[in-house]
Amino acid sequence: MSTQHAEAASYDVRAIQDKWRAVWDELRPFDADGSDPSRERRYALTMFPYPSGDLHMGHGEVFALHDVLARYWRLKGYDVLNPIGWDSFGLPAENAAIKRNENPATFTYDNIETQAESIRRYGVSFDWTRRLHTSDPEYYRWTQWLFLKMFERGLAYRKASYANWCPNDQTVLANEQVVQGVCERCGAVVTKRELTQWYFKITDYAQRLLDDMEQLEGAWPERVLTMQRNWIGRSEGAWVDFAVAGRDEPIRVFTTRPDTLYGATFMVVAPDAKLAAELVSDEQRGDFDAYLERTKQATEIERQSTERPKTGVFLGVHATNPLTGESMPVWAADYVLADYGSGAVMAVPAHDQRDLDFARTYDLPVRRVVDVPGEENPEETGVATSGDGAYVNSPALEGIADKVEGIASIIEKLSADGVGEGTINFRLRDWLLSRQRYWGCPIPIVHCPDCGEVAVPDDQLPVELPYLTGADLAPKGTSPLAAATDWVRTTCPSCGGDASRDTDTMDTFVDSSWYFLRYCSPGYTGGAFDPAEVKHWMPVDMYVGGVEHAILHLLYSRFFTKALHDMGLVSFVEPFTALMNQGQVINQGKAMSKSLGNGIDLGQQIEEFGVDSVRLTLVFAGPPEDDIDWADVSPAGASKFLQRAWRISHEVASEPGVDAASGDVALRRVTHKTVAECEHLYDSKRFNVVVARVMELVNATRKAIDSGAGAADPAVREASEVTAMLLSTVAPYVAEEMWAELGHAPSVSQQAWPTVDPALLVDDTVTCVVQVKGKVRGKLEVPPSISDEELEALALAEPNVARHLEGAEIRKVIIRAPKLVNIVV
RNA sequence: GCCGGGUUGGCGGAAUGGUAGACGCGGUGGUCUCAAACACCACUGUCCGAAAGGAUGUGCGGGUUCGAGUCCCGCACCCGGCACCA
Numbered sequence: 001m002s003t004q005h006a007e008a009a010s011y012d013v014r015a016i017q018d019k020w021r022a023v024w025d026e027l028r029p030f031d032a033d034g035s036d037p038s039r040e041r042r043y044a045l046t047m048f049p050y051p052s053g054d055l056h057m058g059h060g061e062v063f064a065l066h067d068v069l070a071r072y073w074r075l076k077g078y079d080v081l082n083p084i085g086w087d088s089f090g091l092p093a094e095n096a097a098i099k100r101n102e103n104p105a106t107f108t109y110d111n112i113e114t115q116a117e118s119i120r121r122y123g124v125s126f127d128w129t130r131r132l133h134t135s136d137p138e139y140y141r142w143t144q145w146l147f148l149k150m151f152e153r154g155l156a157y158r159k160a161s162y163a164n165w166c167p168n169d170q171t172v173l174a175n176e177q178v179v180q181g182v183c184e185r186c187g188a189v190v191t192k193r194e195l196t197q198w199y200f201k202i203t204d205y206a207q208r209l210l211d212d213m214e215q216l217e218g219a220w221p222e223r224v225l226t227m228q229r230n231w232i233g234r235s236e237g238a239w240v241d242f243a244v245a246g247r248d249e250p251i252r253v254f255t256t257r258p259d260t261l262y263g264a265t266f267m268v269v270a271p272d273a274k275l276a277a278e279l280v281s282d283e284q285r286g287d288f289d290a291y292l293e294r295t296k297q298a299t300e301i302e303r304q305s306t307e308r309p310k311t312g313v314f315l316g317v318h319a320t321n322p323l324t325g326e327s328m329p330v331w332a333a334d335y336v337l338a339d340y341g342s343g344a345v346m347a348v349p350a351h352d353q354r355d356l357d358f359a360r361t362y363d364l365p366v367r368r369v370v371d372v373p374g375e376e377n378p379e380e381t382g383v384a385t386s387g388d389g390a391y392v393n394s395p396a397l398e399g400i401a402d403k404v405e406g407i408a409s410i411i412e413k414l415s416a417d418g419v420g421e422g423t424i425n426f427r428l429r430d431w432l433l434s435r436q437r438y439w440g441c442p443i444p445i446v447h448c449p450d451c452g453e454v455a456v457p458d459d460q461l462p463v464e465l466p467y468l469t470g471a472d473l474a475p476k477g478t479s480p481l482a483a484a485t486d487w488v489r490t491t492c493p494s495c496g497g498d499a500s501r502d503t504d505t506m507d508t509f510v511d512s513s514w515y516f517l518r519y520c521s522p523g524y525t526g527g528a529f530d531p532a533e534v535k536h537w538m539p540v541d542m543y544v545g546g547v548e549h550a551i552l553h554l555l556y557s558r559f560f561t562k563a564l565h566d567m568g569l570v571s572f573v574e575p576f577t578a579l580m581n582q583g584q585v586i587n588q589g590k591a592m593s594k595s596l597g598n599g600i601d602l603g604q605q606i607e608e609f610g611v612d613s614v615r616l617t618l619v620f621a622g623p624p625e626d627d628i629d630w631a632d633v634s635p636a637g638a639s640k641f642l643q644r645a646w647r648i649s650h651e652v653a654s655e656p657g658v659d660a661a662s663g664d665v666a667l668r669r670v671t672h673k674t675v676a677e678c679e680h681l682y683d684s685k686r687f688n689v690v691v692a693r694v695m696e697l698v699n700a701t702r703k704a705i706d707s708g709a710g711a712a713d714p715a716v717r718e719a720s721e722v723t724a725m726l727l728s729t730v731a732p733y734v735a736e737e738m739w740a741e742l743g744h745a746p747s748v749s750q751q752a753w754p755t756v757d758p759a760l761l762v763d764d765t766v767t768c769v770v771q772v773k774g775k776v777r778g779k780l781e782v783p784p785s786i787s788d789e790e791l792e793a794l795a796l797a798e799p800n801v802a803r804h805l806e807g808a809e810i811r812k813v814i815i816r817a818p819k820l821v822n823i824v825v
Numbered sequence: 826g827c828c829g830g831g832u833u834g835g836c837g838g839a840a841u842g843g844u845a846g847a848c849g850c851g852g853u854g855g856u857c858u859c860a861a862a863c864a865c866c867a868c869u870g871u872c873c874g875a876a877a878g879g880a881u882g883u884g885c886g887g888g889u890u891c892g893a894g895u896c897c898c899g900c901a902c903c904c905g906g907c908a909c910c911a
Contacts, residue, residue, distance in 0.1 A: 010863090223905065226829040230907040237911085255911060268911090306909055335909045345911045353826095354909050427910055550906080620849070622838055632837050634850050641849085644864090689839070692848035699848090706865085769844050774892045776844055800878080814891050820843050824891050 011646050011737055013610035013639075020736045020746075021120065029747045030074075030125040032081040034536060042078040043537050044070040045516055045576070047545030047553070048085045051111035052092050055118045057585040057592065057630070058546070060602045063124045064615040064730070065582050065624045065687065066544035070125050071729040072682045075753045081537050082125055083519040085132035086112050089140075089508045091169060091185065094439040094473055101470035104439040108135060118603070123611050123732045125749065130522045134511035135439070139518065141462035142528035143511055144444040146560075148455045151445070155201045155563055156433075158453065162272055162338065163432055164300070165193040170475030171436040172197060174507060175429050176231075176552045181301035184552075190300045192272075198443060198504065199430040202559045206232050206426040209558055212573055219578040221625065227550045233427025238411050240346065240420040242267060242319035242328070244279070251275065251319050251330065254341030254425050257351065257386075258414065259406035262394040263369035264328065264346040267319050268312065268358065271295045271332040273343030279330060281316025288313050288332060295334045303334060310335055310358040322419040323396065323410075333358060341425055353384040369394050431556065433507045438465070438473045438480040440505030448492035448499040457493050463501065479503040512553055513560040516540055516575060527569075534570060543576040554579070580685060583627035585618070600630045609635040612642055612731035619730050620691040642734045645698045645727060649720045649738035651705060653712040656743035663715025664708060665760075670700040671719045672760035678726055679753075687730070694726045717742065724748050770795040771822040772804040788815045795821040 024030070033039070046066040049059060070082040093104035093111075100107070112133060119126065132139055150156040164173040168188035172195060177184040202209075210232050213225050237256035244251055251267060269276045271292045280288045291313040295303075302308065312333030319328050335354055336345050349359035350368040356378055359366055366379040372389035391397035391406060396413055400406050414420025434443065442463045444456040456463055466487035473480050481503040482488060492499035514528060520537040521530035554576070561575040584591065587598040605614050616638040621628040660668065674697045681690045701719040705711045721742055728735035728748045739748035762784055768791060770778040778798035782791060792813055795801060801823070808825035815821050 221830090223829050227906050230828065233907080233910065235910070253911080257911080304909075308909085310909085333909095335911095337910065340910045347911085352911065354911075357909090425910080427907090547905085620837090626838090629837080632850075634837095637850060640864095647864095686839095688837090689848080692839070695848055702865090767844080771843085771892075774843095779844075812891060814843095816843065820892090822843080822891055 009647055009650050010643050011650075011734065013612070013733075016733050016737045017121065017123075017611055020733050021123070023736070023746050027747055029750050030070075030080075030082060031127045031129055032083075032537075033079045034081075034533070036079070037536065039079045040077075041537060042070075042073040042080050042542075043540045044073065044080060044082045045519075045540045045543045046084075047543070047549065048087050048512070048515060049115060050087045050090060050092070051108055051115055053111060054114050055122070055602055057600055057602050057605075059115075059119075060122070060605075060614060061582050061585055061618045061628065062544055062546070063119065063122055064618045065580070066542070067124045067615075068619060068687050068690075068729045069542055069544075069682070069685070071732070071749055074125070074749060075725060075729070075751065077752060081130075081519070082127055083130040083132075083522075084119065084124070084126040084128065085130075085515060085519065086115070086134065087508065087512050087515070088112060088133040088135040089440045089505075089511055091437060091439070094437060097439075098470060098473050103467060103469045104473070105135070108439075109133075121606070121611065123615070125732070130519050132515065132518055132522050134441075134508070134515065137462045137464050140441040140511070142518065143441045143506065143514070144456070144461050144463060145458065146514060146528050146564075147441075147506065147510070148444055148458075149567060149569075150200060150563060151453075151455055153563075153567065155204070156198060157201065158196055158198050160194060160196040162192040163195050163197055164190045165195075166190055169437070170477050172432055172434060174432045174509070176431075176509075176555070178300060181299060181304055192296065192300070197432055197434040198502075198506075199432055200559070202431045202556075203426060203428055205559050205562050206234070206428045207424070208562055208573070209428075209555065210234055212558070212562075215574050216577075216579070220576075221547070221579060221581050224547065224550045224554065224579060224581065228555055231428065231551045231555065235425045235427070237423060237425060238407075238414065238420050239342070239423050240322065240414060242322060242346065244317060244319050244330070247279075247317075250419075251279075251344050252342045253344045253346045254423065255346055257348065257407070258410040258420065259391070259394075259397065259403065260348040260351050260369050261321065261323050261346065261410060262391075262397075263348040263350050263367045264321055265349060265359070265365045265367055266328050266347045267330040268333045268336045268345050268347050268355075269315065269330060270336040270338035270343040271313075271334055273336075273338040275343055276315065276332045279315050279317050280332070284314060284316035288315060291332060298334070310354070310361050312358060312362065314362075322414065322417065329364070331358075331362070339429060340427065349384065350378045351384050351386055356382065356384040367393060431507075431559070433510055434504035435507055436477065436479045437475065437505055438468060440508060441511060442481065443502040443504055443506060445502040446490055446492055446499045447502060448495060448497060450497060451492055451494040451499075454492055454494045454499070460493070465505075479505070481505070509553055509556050513556045514564075516543075516557070517564075517570070531569065538570065539572050539574060540576045540578075542578045542580060544580045544582060547581040550581075581625050583622075583625055585628045585630060587630045589629060589631075605635060609639050610733070612734045613638040616642065616691065616731050619687050622688055624685060624687060641695060641698070642727075642731055644702065645694075645723055646734055646738055646741070648698065648701050648705065648716070649724060649741040651711045652717045652720050652742060653710075654714050654717045656717075658714045658717060660714045660718040663718060664704055664713050665715075667700060667704045667709060667713070667715040667719055668757075669760050669763065670697055671715070671722050672756050674726070675722060675754050676756045676761060682729075690726065691730060694723060697723055697726075722754055725751055725754065766818050768795070768818055769820050770798055770801050771820070772801060773825060774822060777801045777804050782818050784818050786818045788817050791815055791817045791821055795823065 046062050070080055073080045088108050093108045096107040097104040164178050166173050166183040166188050168186045178190050238258040239252055239254050241250035241252050312331045315330045315332055317330045319330050347355035349356040349366040370389045371392050372385040372387040375385045378384045388403045390401045397406050411422045444463045446454045448454050466484040488500045490501055517529040521533035524530040557575050562573050564570045565573050587600055592599040613635050617633050617635045621633045674693050678690050678693055724735045724738040735748050765781045766784050768780040768782050769776055778801040780794050812824040
């Protein structure tokens with residue numbers, strides 16, 4: 001037999017890729033059906049790509065992992081929706097267009113065609129009939145429609161505020177797009193600009209975004225839920241009003257420690273909050289203006305640094321402590337943030353480190369009101385205390401030594417006096433959605449001198465982008481659309497007078513906040529989506545994508561879904577019932593980068609090893625969420641295995657349709673156990689282990705052919721057919737080829753999941769481990785039905801066990817028939 | 826600082842509280858070959874031993890249990906998130 005192997009048969013990787021691709025195009029086995037409402041459905045979704053150049057390794061991994069599940073679900077008989085599209089608005093296309101003196105559509109749609117071709121070659125089982133691009137007017141018409149729905153309900157509004165500004169991209173950014181003070185996209189240091197911008201009122205949904213995470217617990221990665229919780233930043237406390245002499249409005253502050261109110265010795269207001277400018281006295285105005293100017297110059301990085309010494313300026317006014325009636329100086333300092341809480345705080349230097357640092361810098365009084373056991377007086381040590389302890393200098397809290405109780409008690413007192421109330425504050429800010437760039441969805445609003453902000457009527461949507469090219473797109477700090485004067489000039493839909501269009505475009509995250517709904521009915525013209533189709537397909541059963549969207553896209557999509565729910569447009573409140581974050585593909589311990597020269601090109605790997613081998617390599621490397629170091633894996637090994645698997649199908653010597661029941665029982669047991677176990681493994685997303693089980697099946701089949709039942713045994717055919725089916729989820733081309741070798745008509749991906757014979761899951765004999773004092777001293781081959789008594793007798797008779805029992809007294813025998821006996825001496 | 830996740834051979838990784846290291850990579854030896862490649866077979870945690878067998882072993886220290894990689898307590902280190910958020 002070894003002579004045969006010396007010229008081992010093999011399949012032509014490239015030929016079968018071309019062959020089966022054509023067959024799939026003809027058969028369309030991956031289009032979602034939807035015609036039978038009683039058939040159970042599954043929605044598999046992968047984060048749609050941005051059309052930058054060709055696919056890279058990261059795409060290769062997401063598509064491979066997500067397709068395993070889609071294909072498994074199809075084998076299980078579900079009607080599977082597995083759509084693909086492009087997130088095709090965005091800056092890279094615009095920057096390329098400026099450089100090449102083109103319109104961004106050229107770059108965008110060229111890249112989309114390149115990627116589409118690569119994805120087809122990659123054999124992903126997408127339903128291409130539902131393909132969409134967010135930059136198509138037929139798509140963004142509905143993005144505008146949804147914006148207007150938000151506008152109608154007051155969820156989209158315009159306000160003047162200090163916004164994050166990226167000096168490189170020349171546009172404002174949402175908070176979510178500023179990471180540690182730099183632009184999430186380009187890395188430029190972000191500054192602040194006062195601008196009037198559009199916002200979505202995501203803060204209205206803060207509590208629900210938090211509460212509904214309960215539904216996602218266990219189905220979303222814990223770290224993503226944690227990130228969202230951190231980002232939303234719920235904080236319980238109270239607001240407290242401090243009266244100011246000569247002013248009607250009090251200074252309102254948010255505090256989580258109202259119980260330390262007796263320790264408040266001064267107030268601090270954010271310099272860039274309106275309140276500061278209102279409060280400042282004439283004598284202090286010069287100093288304040290200078291300080292405010294310095295604050296504005298500071299970058300987000302500088303502003304957020306905790307290392308920086310505290311600075312501030314006295315505002316020349318005093319506020320009154322509502323509990324003690326004491327007069328407290330009011331300062332402005334940039335350690336207080338304008339857009340959190342009310343932009344003002346009561347400073348309790350003894351029990352807040354920041355306040356203490358400030359107090360020591362400007363020689364302000366420190367008064368301890370909580371005596372924390374084992375901790376020194378903060379005034380002397382310079383270390384603020386925040387723990388529980390007996391309240392001191394706090395008449396209203398006498399006898400209380402518990403923080404929770406103290407807080408409740410003070411809130412009650414403040415409420416009774418009408419100067420405070422318990423409240424909840426969030427870190428989450430409203431979503432700034434305007435962008436001063438061209439290649440995005442125009443905001444469908446007309447500004448009328450008489451009527452104000454007027455929605456563009458439905459029948460006039462979409463508001464299409466004017467065709468601009470090259471230098472006309474160059475960032476100037478204002479939207480390029482403003483330069484298209486003919487486009488801007490329009491009439492007011494309300495009064496018919498002269499008016500102008502809004503010249504900003506939307507953040508591209510708006511486009512992607514609802515695309516999963518559009519997939520359900522991509523051609524629908526009666527609205528953004530057909531409610532009946534959405535009801536049928538949504539919510540998404542598995543969403544696969546990178547963790548970098550943990551708080552951007554995923555939070556926004558959750559918000560959109562809830563808003564649409566409240567509008568009565570969808571029946572569910574969470575769009576993605578399960579989420580999987582694939583790891584990164586790295587090389588030699590480091591992220592791939594041009595500067596390191598360690599990049600691995602997906603296309604090149606496919607050229608060398610073929611699609612199936614690359615996909616198998618990515619799936620087999622480890623758990624889906626773990627990073628893959630390309631230096632640790634072996635696409636050549638994957639190739640070898642696939643050839644081995646195929647060769648078996650080539651050697652099978654029985655006819656299709658032969659009854660497996662007469663086949664070799666030992667091999668049949670392996671086959672049926674593999675099917676049963678893989679089902680469980682797929683369901684728990686352990687695809688790497690699925691591959692390992694299929695490898696074991698192939699090994700067992702090889703052995704049966706070479707030194708057992710032989711290639712003509714029906715069990716060998718059964719094993720090979722199961723191998724082809726399981727393999728079709730990971731390596732679709734070779735699986736089809738095997739299926740054809742086995743004499744079947746395509747497509748293997750449309751076959752029904754094999755039926756497991758429960759009788760074959762039980763072995764004739766099982767290995768029983770015999771332990772003495774918990775250590776393995778012998779093994780027995782016993783029938784699975786063996787009784788405890790029989791097993792104990794056999795165990796005690798085992799020679800090596802008997803040797804270890806010599807001279808010892810048996811105290812207890814634990815029997816877990818038929819697998820284990822533990823003898824305690 | 827707060828929150829979340831992790832730590833298993835040379836490497837990637839398997840293990841409903843019951844044989845730790847499945848499967849693969851790499852390595853060693855062999856079959857085939859004039860030779861090589863391909864393929865196939867065997868071995869491969871560490872230490873002692875010719876073998877039988879024994880000792881030891883899942884980041885560290887304790888605990889629960891007949892039995893712990895798995896459960897509980899404490900600690901170290903690594904990765905990720907948030908952080909002048911009052």
